Amino acid sequence: MAIVSIPTAVATSERPVKNRRINRTRLPAALALLPTALIVLVVYIGCMLWTVRLSFTSSTLLPKLDWVGFAQYSRLFMNDRFLVSAENILIFGVLFISGCLILGFMLAVFIDQNVRAEGVFRTIFLYPYAMSFVVTGVAWQWFLNPGLGLQKLVRDMGFENFTFDWLVNQQMAIYTIVIAGLWHGAGLTMAILLAGLRGVDSELWKAARIDGIPTWRVYLSIVLPLLRPMVVTATVLLATGVVKLYDLVVAMTLGGPGIATEVPAKFVMDHLFERNNIALGTAAATVMLITVVAILAPWIYAKYVRPQGRPA
Amino acid sequence: MRLKTRVSAYTLAIAMISSSGAFAQKAEVLHWWTSAGESASVKVFADQYTKAGGTWVDNAIAGGANARAAGINRIVGGNPPAMMQFNTGKQFDELVSNDLVRDVESKAKAGKWREIMPKPIVDATVRDGKFYAVPINIHGQNWMFYNIKLFKDAGVEPPKTFPELIAAGEKLKATGVIPLALGGQPNWEHNLFRAVLVGNGGADLFRKVYGARDQKAAKSPEFKEATELFGKMRALVDPGSPGRNWNDAAALVITNKAAMHFNGDWAKGEFTAAGQAAGKEYGCTIVGKEPRLVIGGDVFVFPVTKDKDQLAAQDKLADVLLDPTTQLEFNKKKGSIPVRLDVDVSSMDVCAQKSAAVLKDPANQVEAMELLSTPNFSGAMQDAVTQFWNNPSMSADAFVEKVVSAMQSAS
């Protein structure tokens, strides 16, 4: 950690404070946290329980509190579309997160080479993050459409046999969602990692140069491990995006061709709002929630809950 | 907080009463008509309501599902609009059963709605013997729009039945055009399937499948035949279809790239926007053994309120919506036809006139899916249809199985 000289010096160690006087006057801190605690209790926990409860009912357009046991869950797990959705989110999640991290890291490294017009490059890489996907999705859809976009363009240049029809191909369509997702998310990842790179001590570069280590090796073997906290942050942000993935799919494929690009959040939304089937929608939401808890709980526990007080 | 709210609600109420002279019968209307053409049509209602002495407060939210969710949230949240749009059919069933919308039976009796509106529309709006909504238009959903020039160039007559359509499609394809322009999104694929089912399988089969969820009907040879015809139509569609918006599909017909396009009569709006006229650049026809027209449309419901001013506003709105001239003007702009069959449509476009003529015979009036089945079952059918359409290797029997399982499991 010592060689990371982020402006405000993380370098100082983070050992827990054992100071009795601090422990005695915690009341104002507790009071300050009270509103958040209430919100967590009423909104977050309340809504989660409400969602879980509704998944055991037969609610359609309006919630009603009857009891049908696990009927919605057995429907859910017999539903092709939900199963395809689950598989898709796995493919998308892995490719999107790793893709954003790799592309974001490369962009950050290249921008870090003291290039001219850095601000312009950075804004270009970041702008997709600011745009509503409803319409940028149409632009992507046109570009990827074999009759309008890339395929037509290349064929018009004389390569008659060129084929790029991923968007309309059931096996490949999910990857076009990944491409558009990368376009949308890589910029933010770049910004976060670039910030990390800027924090790397210049002494380290000098030392590496004296030792004659090739630049790429320095980045991969020395700098990258130092960026771990940044990578984790970016991963968390990207992961929330994966779970909530909806707009992108609606704008580009509407889940098609067929059901090839359906995702869980779209399943939930369609059933809540379009299909008047709150019960099945909330059942799907509950399954998503449990999955996220199962994946995240150990990590959150180890990282934030167990070490009371100053985090490591 | 409570007290403050009450006080402010009180002062607000006073303010509203004192200003009610200036803003007579202010009525907030929630709907999802937002495109330029739709906007022009909603203006007809608003203008008439203003003429009648009311104030129309417009609340448009694009996307039916968005608008309905927002409206329903406001109804359960105790702050409903005066009037709210739904599609004709089962979308508002639960609002009726939970006593959240007013019945308009007295208006219906006075206006003889049961006599002047087609029976499917009446049935879809009446619950327990009372009208709970005002139907305002009829949209035909299974129109086939075609490019007159391309058919002429290929020397092909517009097809009358689906086998003919497939044959005509092959000929058109040989001339280098796209025979069938399809918006390759699940709901449009499903719309095409329903057009084939009702056109080739007949109205009864259509009702049995979507209304009664009759599994025997789904396993019948007629259903299979329709499915196979539908499957053959894949060959008429260009490879760029999946994911395409219907507007882009219609544009292919407009720009002479594609010959045919199935859609509801609202698609006329896209042709009109491009400066084309029915009967001139494009034609419209119903394909099938009989000219069965699948009809749906829009209704307005009136959320329950105790506010006398709002009640009066709702009454006045109900009168305005069904006035014959208003009906004619609204539907000209909307692309639909008047919900009252007693209105003279000779001033409307060719397609609308065809619609009205076809509907004169009650045997041709077929309830749209939204009238027959719950949104949930419609959705399950849509999932089945889009899988079949996009997977040429799926057999008709496998599709039937999916339909049967949708019938069993969807609530």
Next chain:
Amino acid sequence: MSTAIPQGRRPRHLTIGRIGVYAFLITAALFFMLPLWIMLVTSLKPMDEIRLGNILALPVNLTFEAWTKAWSSACTGLECNGISVGFWNSVRILIPSVILSITAGAINGYALSLWRVRGANVIFGILLLGAFIPYQVFLYPLVRIFSTTGIYNSLLCIIIVHVIFGLPTMTLLFRNYYAGLPIELFKAARIDGGGFWTIFFRVMLPMSTPIIVVAAILQVTGIWNDFIFGLTFAGRENLPMTVQLNNIVHSTQGERAYNVDMAATMLAALVPLVVYFVSGRWFVRGIAAGAVKG
């Protein structure tokens, strides 16, 4: 920005390596610009030209009509006043929501990282989980909660909603930022007898500029682009610009004017874009300083 932060490697003369660097960046930039190019040329064409489908071609009949239309005369229902209608509503929602959610995040982060309150980390853990749930699931129960308290459909309501849903990210950012500050500062302030709020205002807040800018950028983007919360909780009088944007670009049965759609989308994104560009330097520094850690 090009001169802002010095770093290890100095630029050399134009070498093959430098050409490679620029080649990569320009290629990547082209990839990122591609949809923007399509949107830009489409927004400058009349519809007749768009229907022909040459999506990448420059406009033959260049027209800026779609832009003025999108801003001030496109129909969004009965009214045809473009997206400009909701602009000030969006601003009115944006400013208090951003300020309040950042304040809440800062106080939470401070209390969580430097004061040991029993159970606080459990609250934080649940909050973090909440960031993974699709918002739409919360809508109905929240409507019920707000309608019983009587503030449903008001500016206050939408602001509270934005604060609630900003809590997880904001708290995470500030918590890790404060955890990264030298603990000696805090200890010294305690020994000098500073209480919870004194230390917050006198010691912590003055050091928080970079992370506040980071938080502001994340929140400005999120809140400015929000559609579903605004639609559900703001009430008819306060609908944000995204509702008009949605009314223009999203129509199920209506005809579509793609040129206006594209222009409207680019116009609606201008506010966050300006914020990115202006605060770019702090954005990068801020995140570095924040040492946002997992």
